[in-house]
Amino acid sequence: MDGRGRLAQPLKPKIKQRNAAARLSQSHAWHAQSWPVSSSGWRRLAWRWWAALLDFKAPRGAGASAAALLLLASASYGAVKGNHVPVIVGQLQDICDAAANSAGFGISEIALAGQHDVAREDILTLAGITGRSSLLFLDAAHMRARLLTNPWIAEATVLKLYPGRLRIEITERKPFALWQKDGRVALIASDGMVLESSVPRRFASLPRVVGQGAEKAAADFLELLARHPGIARLVEASVLVAERRWNLHLQGGVEVLLPESDPARALTTLADLARDRQLLTRDIVAVDLRLNDRVTVRQSNGAASVRDEALKAAADKDKKKRKGSDA
Numbered sequence: 156m157d158g159r160g161r162l163a164q165p166l167k168p169k170i171k172q173r174n175a176a177a178r179l180s181q182s183h184a185w186h187a188q189s190w191p192v193s194s195s196g197w198r199r200l201a202w203r204w205w206a207a208l209l210d211f212k213a214p215r216g217a218g219a220s221a222a223a224l225l226l227l228a229s230a231s232y233g234a235v236k237g238n239h240v241p242v243i244v245g246q247l248q249d250i251c252d253a254a255a256n257s258a259g260f261g262i263s264e265i266a267l268a269g270q271h272d273v274a275r276e277d278i279l280t281l282a283g284i285t286g287r288s289s290l291l292f293l294d295a296a297h298m299r300a301r302l303l304t305n306p307w308i309a310e311a312t313v314l315k316l317y318p319g320r321l322r323i324e325i326t327e328r329k330p331f332a333l334w335q336k337d338g339r340v341a342l343i344a345s346d347g348m349v350l351e352s353s354v355p356r357r358f359a360s361l362p363r364v365v366g367q368g369a370e371k372a373a374a375d376f377l378e379l380l381a382r383h384p385g386i387a388r389l390v391e392a393s394v395l396v397a398e399r400r401w402n403l404h405l406q407g408g409v410e411v412l413l414p415e416s417d418p419a420r421a422l423t424t425l426a427d428l429a430r431d432r433q434l435l436t437r438d439i440v441a442v443d444l445r446l447n448d449r450v451t452v453r454q455s456n457g458a459a460s461v462r463d464e465a466l467k468a469a470a471d472k473d474k475k476k477r478k479g480s481d482a
Contacts (some may be wrong), residue, residue, distance in 0.1 A: 251292045259292035263319035269326055273307045278323065281305055282313075290315055298323075306348050330375050335365040335392070347371040363389075366395035376401055379419050384424040389435065400445075400454050409435060414445045423452065 222253045237344060265284065266276055267288045290458065295313040302311040302325065310326040328344035333354055335341075342351040342358055347370040362380075364373040380387045396402055401418060403411040413421045421444040428434040428450065443451035 181408060209301070212402050251289070253287065253289075254476075258291070260289050260318055262288055262290050262293075262321050266320070266322045268322070268324045270329075273305065273325070273327060277305075278302065278325070282323065284321075290317060290319055290321060294320070304345075306350050309344075332370075332377065333358070333361050333363045334368065334370040334373070335363060336369070343370050343373070345374045362390070363392040364395065365392050368398040369393070369395040372398075373426070379422060382419075383473070384389070385429060386422065386426055405435065407435075409439060410441045412441065412443045412445050414447075421445075446448055 186325050188250070200356060227463055249451065258404060262284070265279070270278060281301055281304070281348045282296075284293075285307075293315060295315055298313050299311045302308050302313075302323070306323050307327050311326045312322075312324040314322040314324075316322060328346070328348055328350060330342050330347040330350060332343055333340050333351070339352075340354055340363075341349045343349055344352050350371070362377055364370065365378075376393060380390065380393070386403075389407075390403050392404045394402045394404065400412075401413045401416040403413065405411065411425060424444060425434075428442075434452070436457050440455050441451075441453040443453070
């Protein structure tokens with residue numbers, strides 16, 4: 156018994172009661188998480204968020220920074236939408252160049268090497284060099300990329316020699332042939348690059364190739380043709396047929412049909428016939444070399460008529476001779 160006359164009670168039942176109460180509270184908490192919150196619960200949650208938002212203290216200067224970012228975003232959008240970015244970039248470049256020139260990094264000397272058909276003024280304009288340009292803020296890689304957009308320039312090197320010297324070395328493509336396609340004639344290089352959409356008079360004597368894909372295949376074929384200068388001198392145009400084989404249009408209207416495979420052999424045969432039998436001096440309109448075992452020659456209409464008449468006269472003469480012998 157305790158001092159008040161009550162009997163002492165064991166501790167284990169109280170411990171069990173506390174454990175049961177804890178399990179009951181955990182069960183209520185689980186049910187509260189598993190089931191949707193009541194409308195009053197949502198109101199309490201919203202009030203807590205609103206109170207936290209009211210208690211939030213923004214850092215000093217956050218409003219000014221947000222306003223500045225908003226103005227910057229608006230200005231950037233307007234510049235992009237109005238296509239003003241190149242103008243802005245150019246103005247910034249001018250400011251930087253002016254500062255560099257004042258510091259002694261202006262371009263005092265420009266040395267060009269390798270140019271023949273491209274004018275000096277065209278090179279400097281394409282490179283973007285002006286009287287305000289500075290060596291310090293000159294982008295050599297960007298300048299080289301701009302130079303290579305000119306079809307005449309195959310390779311370019313840009314060297315910055317501080318404090319004020321600039322050297323530009325270029326390798327030009329050489330005019331190689333005239334390419335005719337869809338009734339238009341262009342000047343091309345050996346790699347097929349179109350140098351000029353119209354042909355300057357000084358290049359009018361270059362070989363002419365015709366047809367789709369002829370600009371790419373011309374280098375290899377004209378190299379074969381150059382092995383037979385007697386034939387090459389007579390060629391007015393080389394026509395690529397279906398991007399597979401070549402026909403030659405010679406002076407005097409003769410057309411030579413070359414095979415798809417081994418055109419070198421056919422050109423050798425043609426050169427031999429022209430030398431030994433004067434084939435190309437005869438009254439013919441076509442020579443077909445597409446078959447390996449034969450050469451087919453087509454005469455002109457006049458030559459065919461003369462040949463038919465000659466054959467007829469020979470037949471009549473032979474007929475009369477036989478009649479005389481029979482008599």
